[in-house]
Amino acid sequence: MEILMSVVIGIIFAVAVYLMMSRNLIRVIIGTLVISHGVHLLLLTMAGLQTGAPPLLSLEESSYTDPLPQALILTAIVIAFGVTSLLAVMGYKTYKAHKTVDLEELKGAKDE
Incomplete structure (x- = not known):
């Protein structure tokens, strides 16, 4: 499964x-936006499935997932949403000011 996820993350x-x-x-x-979601999947895949003692001492499970990477990914999703909203x-403001979204035309644009 990790190899499949590695291929998907690469794509x-x-x-x-x-x-x-x-x-x-x-x-x-x-x-x-897409590259930030790729990083989230990469972090989740690299965390993997842990073996040994579970994080809860009362359970006798043979494998578990670490909750720390999941919490970091949730935080990163919120930050990525904020950055995407800002961008x-x-x-939109760039389009309203210059009437174009072409970066080559914006490179030579002068402020009015």
């Missing part, structure tokens, strides 16, 4: 890098 990273290399500002914003607002 997600490839798609995110492709989107971030685009000339369209909206695709760059979506690329940052979406900045992209």
